[in-house]
Amino acid sequence: MIEKVLKAYGIECIDCEIKPFGNGLINQTWKVFAPDGQYILQKVNTNVFQSPVDIADNTLIIKKYLDRVAPQYLFVAPIITITGAGIIEEGDGFYRLFPFVANSFTVDTVTEAEQAYHAAKQFGKFTRILEAFNPQNLKVTIPDFHNLSLRAVQYSMALKNANKERLKTANWAIEKVKEYLWIAEKFKQLQVENSLKTRVIHHDTKINNVLLHIESGRGLSVIDLDTVMPGYFISDVGDMMRTYLSAANEEEISFEKIKVRSDVFLAIYKGYMEEMRRSLNLREQELFIYSGQFMIFMQTLRFLTDYLNNDVYYPVSHAEHNLLRAKNQITLLMEYTKSELEFKQIIENYETQLESLNGGLSMNV
Incomplete structure (x- = not known):
């Protein structure tokens, strides 16, 4: 299933490594190690977000605005599929793909x-x-x-x-x-x-x-x-x-x-x-x-x-x-x-x- 989703983004995953990523309780997330780079793939929880397309639309309209007024701002938007979509429906769910931001990390608890x-x-x-x-x-x-x-x-x-x-x-x-x-x-x-x-x-x-x-x-x-x-x-x-x-x-x-x-x-x-x-x-x-x-x-x-x-x-x-x-x-x-x-x-x-x-x-x- 995941390989089919990635193919919609032009990523052939013959040599990909795919690992569960993070500990989020809502969406299901994987880190994808592909020959051309690293990505974050998410399956949207449709029990919580009943209209996943709305999420994609919101992100796209914000990205277009920021590209125009603040192109230097790091806005981690989903990658567009080959057909120009910001999110795809495949099998039993909706998926979107993000670039993995190099030299970045997250923490789960504020320790300082x-x-x-x-x-x-x-x-x-x-x-x-x-x-x-x-x-x-x-x-x-x-x-x-x-x-x-x-x-x-x-x-x-x-x-x-x-x-x-x-x-x-x-x-x-x-x-x-x-x-x-x-x-x-x-x-x-x-x-x-x-x-x-x-x-x-x-x-x-x-x-x-x-x-x-x-x-x-x-x-x-x-x-x-x-x-x-x-x-x-x-x-x-x-x-x-x-x-x-x-x-x-x-x-x-x-x-x-x-x-x-x-x-x-x-x-x-x-x-x-x-x-x-x-x-x-x-x-x-x-x-x-x-x-x-x-x-x-x-x-x-x-x-x-x-x-x-x-x-x-x-x-x-x-x-x-x-x-x-x-x-x-x-x-x-x-x-x-x-x-x-x-x-x-x-x-x-x-x-x-x-x-x-x-x-x-x-x-x-």
């Missing part, structure tokens, strides 16, 4: 603040460089993906319909969620106020969706563009907060290990704002810390909703898997919220230093 800085800078740069591009020209690949209002409604329905046993087991999580419902109410109010500008947003800012330079460690580009669509900056910043700040990921069951790292918070702020400072309005800048609460709470609701719905969405390995994930995220939200004053001070100190530095440079000039 500098990694978070480079990732935040790359995600910020991606949105900034597309600032003049009309996001409404993009197709929505996952409807309501980061619609917290909808997630809150889905959670309420799950509460009403859940069986008594699961409701009882989840009681602690349910009671904790009540304390943070203000986050969903605030999001609803922000939409009423029209405080958030719609932009081209990545929507999946895990650290392994950034290519880093193998020698310097600096950021090269963002990858995994399936969820690129119209959205709000709080999705990208919030997902970085959710997945970078704690060394323990969402599968950790020893909740005492879930702590937020202030140096990583500063790195996210510094990297993202270096690119997006002039793009974000003052109200949006005030929401930088809220973005983490927004995403952590939304993921809490998604895990807890799935548990109450008898695990119909996320793969689980045991009966309380989703409940433990929800408790994990609640713990992260609690730690994050306890650090809110510290985060504000970190931002204030950084901005003061930056203003002092810029003032000094102006005088020197």
Whole structure:
């Protein structure tokens, strides 16, 4: 099957070596070692992305725009087939092929603040460089993906319909969620106020969706563009907060290990704002810390909703898997919220230093 797919790109794989690549949970990925170079081949998960052609169309329209306005920007777009398609349907699925970027690597966990800085800078740069591009020209690949209002409604329905046993087991999580419902109410109010500008947003800012330079460690580009669509900056910043700040990921069951790292918070702020400072309005800048609460709470609701719905969405390995994930995220939200004053001070100190530095440079000039 794979050989037939590669042939559509003009690659004869008599001497190819094909190996599974990465540890992504959504799409199936291989690294292809061909006589003429190295490639990344993906099979799109059509259970998640029900219209794979929309993904290809989005990527193609962005590539055409960037080729015109920012040809120097490293945009890792799928290779076009012999017939001019950005994605092909073969057998039981849809496939696309990417060039493998030489001298690049990815990491699965933020182990040092500098990694978070480079990732935040790359995600910020991606949105900034597309600032003049009309996001409404993009197709929505996952409807309501980061619609917290909808997630809150889905959670309420799950509460009403859940069986008594699961409701009882989840009681602690349910009671904790009540304390943070203000986050969903605030999001609803922000939409009423029209405080958030719609932009081209990545929507999946895990650290392994950034290519880093193998020698310097600096950021090269963002990858995994399936969820690129119209959205709000709080999705990208919030997902970085959710997945970078704690060394323990969402599968950790020893909740005492879930702590937020202030140096990583500063790195996210510094990297993202270096690119997006002039793009974000003052109200949006005030929401930088809220973005983490927004995403952590939304993921809490998604895990807890799935548990109450008898695990119909996320793969689980045991009966309380989703409940433990929800408790994990609640713990992260609690730690994050306890650090809110510290985060504000970190931002204030950084901005003061930056203003002092810029003032000094102006005088020197």
